[in-house]
Structures are given as structure tokens and as C-alpha cells.
Amino acid sequence: MDFFIQLFSDPIGFWNSHSLLISQIGINGMIAISMFLVLYSGQLSLAAPGFMAIGAYTAVLLELHLHTPFALDVVVAVALAAVVGFLVGLPVLRLRGVFLAIATIGFVEALRLGVILNVPITGEGLGLKNPYADPLGGINPILVSLAVTVFLAWRLTKGRLGSAWAAIRQDELAALSQGIHVARYKMVAFVISAALAAYAGALESHLQFFVDPGDAQYGVTRAVQVLTFAVLGGSGFVLGPVVGALIITLLPWIFQSAGAYINIVSGVFLIAVIVFRPQGIVGRGGLAIVRPAWWPRTRAHAPSPG
Amino acid sequence: MDQQILNAIFIGSIYALFAVGYTLVFGVLDILNLAHSAVFMLGAAVAYSLVVNHGMSFWFACVLAIALSGFMGLVIEHVCLRPLRRRQAPPIAALISTIGLALIIVASIEQGQAGSFFSWLWRDGPNSVAFPSNTVPDPTWHFAGLTLEAVKVAIIPISIVLMLVLGYVMRYTQVGRGLRAVAENPRAARLMGLDVDRMISLTLVISSALGGLAGILFGVALGDISPYIGRDNVEVRGLAVIVLGGMGSIPGAVFGGYLLGLIETLAVVVFNNGNASGGVAFAALFLMLVLRPQGFFGTRLRERI
Numbered sequence: 205m206d207f208f209i210q211l212f213s214d215p216i217g218f219w220n221s222h223s224l225l226i227s228q229i230g231i232n233g234m235i236a237i238s239m240f241l242v243l244y245s246g247q248l249s250l251a252a253p254g255f256m257a258i259g260a261y262t263a264v265l266l267e268l269h270l271h272t273p274f275a276l277d278v279v280v281a282v283a284l285a286a287v288v289g290f291l292v293g294l295p296v297l298r299l300r301g302v303f304l305a306i307a308t309i310g311f312v313e314a315l316r317l318g319v320i321l322n323v324p325i326t327g328e329g330l331g332l333k334n335p336y337a338d339p340l341g342g343i344n345p346i347l348v349s350l351a352v353t354v355f356l357a358w359r360l361t362k363g364r365l366g367s368a369w370a371a372i373r374q375d376e377l378a379a380l381s382q383g384i385h386v387a388r389y390k391m392v393a394f395v396i397s398a399a400l401a402a403y404a405g406a407l408e409s410h411l412q413f414f415v416d417p418g419d420a421q422y423g424v425t426r427a428v429q430v431l432t433f434a435v436l437g438g439s440g441f442v443l444g445p446v447v448g449a450l451i452i453t454l455l456p457w458i459f460q461s462a463g464a465y466i467n468i469v470s471g472v473f474l475i476a477v478i479v480f481r482p483q484g485i486v487g488r489g490g491l492a493i494v495r496p497a498w499w500p501r502t503r504a505h506a507p508s509p510g
Numbered sequence: 511m512d513q514q515i516l517n518a519i520f521i522g523s524i525y526a527l528f529a530v531g532y533t534l535v536f537g538v539l540d541i542l543n544l545a546h547s548a549v550f551m552l553g554a555a556v557a558y559s560l561v562v563n564h565g566m567s568f569w570f571a572c573v574l575a576i577a578l579s580g581f582m583g584l585v586i587e588h589v590c591l592r593p594l595r596r597r598q599a600p601p602i603a604a605l606i607s608t609i610g611l612a613l614i615i616v617a618s619i620e621q622g623q624a625g626s627f628f629s630w631l632w633r634d635g636p637n638s639v640a641f642p643s644n645t646v647p648d649p650t651w652h653f654a655g656l657t658l659e660a661v662k663v664a665i666i667p668i669s670i671v672l673m674l675v676l677g678y679v680m681r682y683t684q685v686g687r688g689l690r691a692v693a694e695n696p697r698a699a700r701l702m703g704l705d706v707d708r709m710i711s712l713t714l715v716i717s718s719a720l721g722g723l724a725g726i727l728f729g730v731a732l733g734d735i736s737p738y739i740g741r742d743n744v745e746v747r748g749l750a751v752i753v754l755g756g757m758g759s760i761p762g763a764v765f766g767g768y769l770l771g772l773i774e775t776l777a778v779v780v781f782n783n784g785n786a787s788g789g790v791a792f793a794a795l796f797l798m799l800v801l802r803p804q805g806f807f808g809t810r811l812r813e814r815i
Contacts, residue, residue, distance in 0.1 A: 248602065295800040301601075302542055302757070303803050306749050310796035313746060318789020424746050428544075428609055435606045465627075467617030474610030475589060482599030492597040 207457045223343045227411055229453045230346035234404040236433035236445030237357050238397040243439040244361060245393035246373030248301055250427040251292065251308035254315045255285045255398040256405030257422035261326055263406035264334045264415055274336070274410060281406040282399045289398025290391070297390050300376075309424055320417050332415040342411050349407065350446075353400065358442045360396075369393055436477055438484020447486050513656055514775050520662045520731070522771025523669035527724040528744045529751035529763040530673060531717035537758030538693045538713045541604045545586050546721050547740030547748065548612035553579045553722025554729035554739060555619050559632050561645055568645050572726055579722020583714035586611060591714075592707065612740075619737040632737075640733035662731050669727075672720065673764050680760060689713060693758070750795040756805025765806060770794075 210218045219226070235252055242249040262281035266272050272280075296307050320326045327333075360366055368389045371379040380386050409415050419425045429452065437448020451458070455470050462469040480491045528550055535543045553575045560571035590607035622632030651658040680686035691699040692709045700706050728743070729735040751770050755762025773794055777787035798805065 296796075299799060299803055302536075302540075303753075303799060305542075306753050307796055307799040309746060309749065310792045310799065314789050314792035314796055316789075318786060318793060322786055322789065425741075431602075432606055432609065435602055464621055465617065467620070468614050471610040471612075471614035471617065474613065475607045478599075478603050478606045478610070479593045479597075482594060482597050482603045492599075494593065494596045 207460060223340055224411065225453075227339075227343045227346050228408075229450055230343070230350040231404050231408045231411070232430075232433065232449035232453050233350045233446040234346075234353050234407075235401055235430050236437065236449040237353050237442065238400040238404065239430045239434040240439055240442065240445040241357060241360070241393050241397040241400070243434055244366070244373060245369035245390055246376065247297070247390060247394065248305045249296075249308045249394060249397070250305050250424075250431060251289075251311055251394075251398065252401040252430045253422045253424075253426040254308070254312040255289060255401035256408065256426075257312075257315060257320060257417075258285045258288055259402030259405030260409035260415055260422075261320065261332070262402075264332055264409050265325065267336050268332075268334065278403065278406045282402050285402030285405075286395050286399040289395045293391050293394040293398075297387065297394060309427060312422070312427055313424060316417060316419075316422050320422070326417070327415075329417065331417055334409065334413055334415055337410050337413045339411050339413075342407060346407055349403070354442055354446060361442060365389065365392065432474065436474065436484060438481075438487040440483065440487050444484050444486035448484070451485070512654075514779055515772075516656060516658075517662075518771040518775035519768065520665055520771075521775070522768035523665050524724055524728050524731070524767075525744065525747060525751050525770055526673065526764045526767025527669045527720055527727065529748045529755070529767050530676065530760055531720040531724075532748045533752040533755070533758055533760060533763040534676075534713055534717045534720075536752065537760075538689060539591070539604075539710060540758075541591065541601055541608075542749075543586060543608050543714070543717070544605060544745070545582075545590065545608040545612040545615065546717065547745035548615035549579050549582045549586075549718045549721045549740075550725040550728070550744055551619065551737060551740035552582060552615055553725035554735045555632050555725075555737065556722075557726045558639060558641060558729060558735045559622075561641065562639075563633050568641075572723075575726055576719050576722050579725070580715045580719035582615070582722075583716070583718030584711060586718065587711045587714045591710070616737050616741065634736075636737055638734050638736035640735065641730060646730055659731075665727050665731055672723070673760070676716070676720075677760055685712070747791065750791055752805075753795055754798055754805055756807040759805065759807040762805050762807030769806075 210221075235256065238252050238255075259278075259281040262284050263274070263277040266277040266280060267274060292311055296304065296311070299307050321329050361369070368379070368384050371382065371384055372386055372389060376386055433448040433452055434445040435448070436452065437446065438444030455473070456466055459466055459469045459473070477485065480493065481487070482492055483489060528546070532543065532546050535541060535546070556578055557568075557571045557575035560566045560574055561568055564571075566574070586608065590611050591604055594603050594607060618628050619632045620636050622628035623635045624633045646661055648659060648661045650660070678686075680689060688699070688704050688709050689712070691702065691704060692706055692713075696706050699709070724744075725740070728739065747770060751766040752758075752763050753766070754769050755764070755766030770791060774787045774791050777790035781787065781790070
């Protein structure tokens with residue numbers, strides 16, 4: 205509880221002592237929006253950690269070897285990720301649902317296990333030291349970026365593009381018959397999402413003195429975490445995934461008193477939220493409370509598995 | 511090289527056994543049960559704990575561990591899946607709830623240390639342990655230049671017999687027909703008088719029991735039991751297996767299991783590097799999805815998640 209008491213009693217001290225945490229929340233918020241954009245267009249793509257890895261490694265390697273300014277590194281990293289996103293998207297976006305999810309997991313792990321851990325320039329399994337990192341200075345650019353990203357994503361979903369995405373998400377065939385160029389709009393969402401993930405990855409790499417190629421950073425574990433941000437927060441509105449990222453990043457602090465049992469409490473929390481708010485925390489409607497079968501005065505339910 | 515192929519068949523059997531449970535649930539429910547790898551780990555961990563910490567005989571411990579795994583199937587259904595079905599939640603929600611349960615299972619094993627709340631379940635915390643060498647009789651034979659360890663060799667017939675039994679049950683018995691009917695169209699199955707919820711519970715029990723058994727076999731044969739064996743060894747590979755074979759197809763999962771075992775073993779031989787073998791496996795998965803998304807044995811591609 206000290207954590208939240210400090211937040212209200214001593215906001216400035218809180219800001220100073222937890223700036224790394226706040227930066228991480230900002231990064232996770234941006235990745236969550238990257239996930240949101242693909243989900244909003246009806247694609248269950250888990251490729252975000254792959255593009256984060258591209259962004260992070262490109263930015264750090266440029267900085268290490270060419271000593272270019274960090275802003276330029278980020279631009280190059282984002283451009284590269286967008287190109288890779290386009291190339292990966294060409295074959296992959298024909299898939300739907302779980303198939304797309306698994307294909308993108310294949311991409312993420314093939315990139316991490318096959319390329320990053322085997323190419324000498326990336327430091328292989330040892331990771332990459334990054335002496336130019338600036339853990340404390342990142343906070344302002346990150347929070348500004350997050351705000352800009354949220355605004356842009358919100359504008360995108362309200363505009364022409366957003367309507368097309370929503371139509372594709374709800375019924376791809378119907379969208380096609382309305383003259384919406386489904387393949388093109390899906391690709392746009394995928395590439396924007398890739399670029400945003402790379403941007404967040406590049407900024408994140410600048411927060412730590414070490415780029416870690418571990419599973420929790422650029423592997424399936426991270427992909428699942430990012431999916432959890434979006435689904436738990438609610439993927440119908442822009443703010444949902446950001447709220448999800450905020451809550452999940454803060455879970456260890458929220459349940460500080462659970463001590464070593466934090467993961468058990470987090471698991472219970474995840475299940476409880478998703479069972480009682482299947483649409484996510486941010487979204488329309490109240491708590492989904494269904495009378496259990498053994499409860500008196502049961503109604504006949506029509507369960508539809510799947 | 512022959513030895514490598516033998517190893518491929520043996521690790522492929524474990525993949526196949528694990529993936530059969532995965533694909534069974536996907537076939538019936540169209541849901542990826544991400545708690546399956548945690549159940550795999552739980553089977554191995556509980557069997558180990560019963561033998562070493564509670565002094566039971568190995569075979570009895572195996573039966574108990576498999577029963578517990580099957581029971582976890584019921585838990586998955588009643589905690590993670592049925593409430594969401596009642597609320598008509600999107601299928602993606604089931605991904606999150608099963609991830610939550612996997613988190614709980616792995617964390618309870620991870621926290622099981624002597625003196626902690628979970629010490630009755632597991633006492634080695636996050637460490638990797640192996641069965642004491644005399645637990646299972648393990649004669650080793652040398653035959654035509656191959657080293658045959660009884661434990662590893664036994665896995666192959668066990669897996670094949672189980673998968674044949676499952677195939678028979680699915681194809682020729684009343685229960686199997688019911689399961690296939692639910693997979694085809696739950697609504698119509700319900701109208702035909704099938705208890706859909708019970709069928710789904712049964713699917714999860716069978717799937718999880720097979721997962722737990724695969725875990726025990728993995729733990730016995732590889733001598734590596736830790737809270738992370740599910741996540742590190744079979745979680746994503748299981749996905750690769752069911753994609754290679756065709757999502758929802760049981761013969762496909764068997765075939766995919768052996769194929770992945772072979773691909774990985776060959777990649778280790780060719781690249782002489784463990785990471786590269788993982789990379790090759792996932793590249794194969796990626797290519798398979800791009801070129802033939804229905805897999806080798808799948809017949810149709812489901813449109814919706």
C-alpha cells in the first residue's frame with residue numbers, strides 16, 4: 205500500500221523514485237495500442253515482440269557502431285520495422301484468427317531463436333550492452349509519445365480507416381461486398397502496428413544498459429502479455445489497452461502484500477476480470493453475472509461453445 | 511545418425527502425446543487451451559513429488575498424477591471455459607482465462623518449498639530435479655550400434671497405443687460420435703439430445719490426462735522436472751505440432767509430433783546449435799501456415815477464431 209500512499213501524499217517524490225516504472229508503463233501502453241490497432245481490424249496478430257526486437261536492435265546497433273543521434277536511430281528502426289511488417293504481412297495476412305496468431309508466433313520465435321540468438325552482431329544469447337542508454341531521461345519523451353499515440357490511434361479509429369477496420373472486424377465478407385479493399389486495410393493496420401511496436405521497442409532499449417534477448421522480452425511470453433493488455437483492458441476503445449497495460453504493469457505493486465504468491469493472485473485476478481468483464485475493463489455494459497446452474501430459480505441457458 | 515533418428519522418434523512421441531490433447535480441445539471447442547502446458551508440467555511435478563517426498567511407489571504415483579491432471583481438465587472447464595461460454599464471450603477471452611490458470615498452476619509449483627504453503631505439492635521451488643535412478647527399472651541395451659534405454663524406448667509403444675485407443679474411441683464409440691457431433695455443431699448436437707457441457711468436460715478430462723501423462727514420460731525420460739518444463743519445452747512446440755498436422759485433427763497431431771521431432775533433431779545435426787533448431791522449427795511452422803494453413807491432415811480451414 206505504501207506505493208499508492210506515496211502516489212497521493214508525495215507525488216513529486218513518487219515521480220522521481222519511480223520514473224523507470226512510469227517509463228515502462230508508457231512503453232507498455234504504446235505496445236498495447238499497437239496490439240489494439242490489429243485487434244480493431246479483426247486480426248489476432250501476436251507479432252508485436254518481433255517488431256519490438258527489430259526496433260530495439262536496430263536502434264542500439266546503429267548507436268553503437270555508427271554513433272548516429274538517437275532520434276535518427278529511432279526513425280531508421282521504425283522504417284525498417286514497417287518494411288519488414290509489410291513483407292511479413294504479405295503472406296501472413298491471408299490467415300485468420302488463431303491461425304494468424306500462431307503464424308505470427310512462428311515469426312517472433314523464428315526471429316528470436318533463429319536470427320537474434322545466432323548472429324554475432326546481436327551479441328547472440330548474451331545480449332547487447334548499450335552504454336548510451338539513458339534510463340532517467342526517457343520518461344518525458346515516452347509519456348509525450350504515449351499521449352500522441354493515443355490521440356492518433358483515437359483519430360484513426362474515428363476516421364475512414366477506423367470505419368473500414370470496424371467493418372472488416374465485424375464481418376469480412378460483408379465489408380468486401382461493400383467495396384472495402386479488405387486486404388489493403390488489413391495491411392495498413394498491420395504495418396502501422398509494426399511501426400509503433402518498433403518505436404516502443406527502440407525507446408525501451410534506450411531505458412536499459414542491456415538489450416536482453418530473453419523470452420520475457422522478445423518472445424512468446426511477451427506476446428501473450430501484450431495480448432493480455434489489450435484483452436483485459438478492453439479492445440473496443442483506444443484507452444482500454446492502455447488501461448490494461450497500466451494495471452498489468454502495476455500488478456506486482458497492487459498485490460504487493462501477496463509477496464511470493466504474486467503470480468497466483470495475478471492469475472486469479474486475470475480470470476476474475478475476464479469472467480466478469482469479458483469485454484474488458486474499459487467498455488460498455490456492467491458486470492456479466494450469470495446465475496450458476498445450481499442456484500435456485502434457474503433459467504434455461506443456451507450455451508454456445510466456441 | 512541412426513541414434514539421432516531414434517531420439518527424434520522418442521521426443522516426437524512426447525510431442526505427439528502432448529499435442530493430441532491440445533488438438534482435441536481445439537477440435538471440439540475451437541479454443542486454444544493455453545493451460546495445457548501447465549497441466550503437462552503438473553503431471554510430471556506431482557508424480558515426482560509423490561515418489562520422492564511422499565514415498566509412494568512409482569506406478570501408484572503415476573496413476574494419481576494422471577488422475578490429478580484429468581481433474582485439472584475439469585477445473586479448466588469449470589473455471590475458465592464454462593463461465594465464458596455462459597456469457598457468450600468472444601473466444602479470445604478464453605485465451606486469457608486459460609493463461610491466468612496456467613499462471614496459477616506454475617506459480618503454485620514454483621512456490622512449493624519446504625515449509626511453504628505448497629510444500630505438500632512440491633518442495634524444490636524453481637529448481638530442476640530428476641527421479642532417483644532406481645525409481646524406474648532402466649536397463650540399457652546396445653543393438654546394431656544403437657543405445658536403447660528401456661525408458662525412452664517404452665515411450666514409443668505407450669504413445670502409439672494410447673493414440674490408437676483414442677482414435678478408436680473417437681471413431682467407433684458412442685462417446686466419440688458425441689464428441690464429433692459437438693465439434694461439428696454444438697447447437698445441433700444439443701438438439702439431438704446430447705449433453706454438450708458434459709461432452710466438453712469429458713474432452714478436457716481426456717485431453718488433460720494425456721497432457722499429464724506426456725509430462726510424466728518427459729520427466730522420466732529426460733530427467734528434467736521443473737516448474738518451467740511446460741512453458742519452455744512444449745507450449746509453443748505444441749502449437750507448431752498441431753499446425754503442421756492440421757488444427758483439430760488427431761492423426762495430424764500424431765504425424766506433426768513426429769515430424770517436429772525429426773525437424774528439430776535434423777536441425778541440431780545440421781547446425782550443431784540448439785537455438786538454431788528452435789528457429790528452424792518455427793520457420794517450418796511459419797512456412798506451413800503460409801503455404802498450407804490446413805496442415806497435412808486438415809480438411810477445411812475454420813474461418814472464425
